[in-house]
Amino acid sequence: MFYIRTADKLQRTARWLEALPGGIDYLREVILDDRLGICASLEAQMQELVDSYFDEWAEAINNQAMQERFKQFANTDEGQPPMEVEIDRGQERPVMWPREDEGGSAKAYFKGLRDKWSSTTWQHVLEASYFKGADDLPNGISASIKRGDTQLAVWRIKGKYDASQQMCPHKHTFALSDGLVGTEPSASSCSDATLPPSPPRTPSSSSPSTSPPHSPTSSTHLTPCSSNPQGPSPYISCPFHKRNFSLTSGSCKNDSELSIATFDVEEREDGMVDIRLPPVEEVDRELETKKWMVKKGEAGEGQFGDLDDLNKRKGMEGKKGRRGRKPGTSEAGREVGKKLVESVGSGGGGCGGPRLEW
Ligand code: FES
Structure with a gap:
């Protein structure tokens, strides 16, 4: 003490x-x-x-109401793996990021889907009570929902709803609902609109008893734009490499090759939240999880192969009680380490250097 x-x-x-x-x-x-x-x-x-x-995580496991907040989807008890797994050195791990030559980023014109759907209808997706208290939180509340085989993200931020695909097209991750929320003034009416969006704040770790699990962290520049009749324009920053997507247009603000599909959302008098959606098959054809999730073949062979080969050559594998030299401290090891980082860290752009985004 x-x-x-x-x-x-x-x-x-x-x-x-x-x-x-x-x-x-x-x-x-x-x-x-x-x-x-x-x-x-x-x-x-x-x-x-x-x-x-008291053990906050044990409390979360034993408390039914709290458990509800940790479900993968807010509208169903079903689950869906977001990526395949593979065995490396006898251990299970998610597949690596997709390699650029195997599709890398999904560069489909997702934001243009809004004009291409054959038809759309308003459909109940979630009870509005899920977002209770969102307007008291500066960052609102988000939800991940499943419809057909497609994952969607819904937000209520400062009294307004937004919805988009859940999949970040950069590396096919299904995590946009857990991203950081930012707001910037409209380009047409604000004097500071030429400034690039500031990077959102890194979220602090949350405990189950004090933080709603789907309460996104907002950026530090919630700049009010009094002259903008539409109000400030929200964007979502993917939690992985900080690609910033407008929730109104679907455009990516820091990668012009990427975009996301967005949808209209409204709260109804019967207490439900409705999204205007195309037929299930049509959305699935464009956005279904099994189409976009990263698969083993897309991540290439195990990227630890070179390192394992080196260890084998140096006779270190399987030896107990003797510590090998740290990879990268010899000339050969440095070369392998460099290749390893290059093969794994091909995220590019967003936050930090282009290589180490893993
Ligand atoms: S996966 Fe979203 S920014 Fe990389």
Whole structure:
């Protein structure tokens, strides 16, 4: 408790002790001899901490209402794998990102689908009560829903609904509903509209008891645009590599080759949220999960092969109790490491360098 009360934020105990005037001898005097006369208080504080501790994740598992918030889809108990898995070194892992020569990004003109559907009808998808409290949160509440074999994302942000495909076309991930919400002024009416959108804030870790699981994090520049009659224009930033998609036009703001399909959404008087959707088969033909999910063949052979070969050549594989040299510290290892990073990290663009987006 003395450490908790006196250490700096994120300061490890070893560094704290090194910086403590008098070091371990002083600490002994404080704790064992009660030199400062605070031991009773420290004990009471520790007891309070112990008494108030509970396992937040166990609580989430045992609480039915809380479990509901962690379902993959808000409108059904069905699940759907978002990618295939493969075995590497005896362990299961998701397939790597799709390779560029195997399709890489999905560059279909998704935003143009809005004008191509043969017909659309308003359809109930979710009870509006799911979004209860969204307007009290600066970032609103989002939902992932399943319709046919297609995943859709729905948001309620500041009293307004938006909907789009769930799949981010950059690397075929199904995660847009978990993205970061941003808003920027309309290009036509705001003096600062020529500025590029600021990067959204990185979300902080959430605990199940304090944070709605589908409450997206907003960008830091929720700039009001008083002269824009439509109000500010929202965009969603994919949580993986921060491609920013307009929720009104579907355009990608930082990758002109990408776009997403968007849909009209309205809340009805009967308490349901409706989306204007084309027939199921038509949406599935364009957006179904099994069509776009990353499959084994698209990710290429296991990218750890070169590293494993090197280890085998150096006779390190299977040896216990002896640590091999860290890959990349020899000339040959450096070459393999470089190839490994290049083969895995072909995300490109968004956040940080073009290679290390994995
Ligand atoms: S997968 Fe969405 S930005 Fe890369």
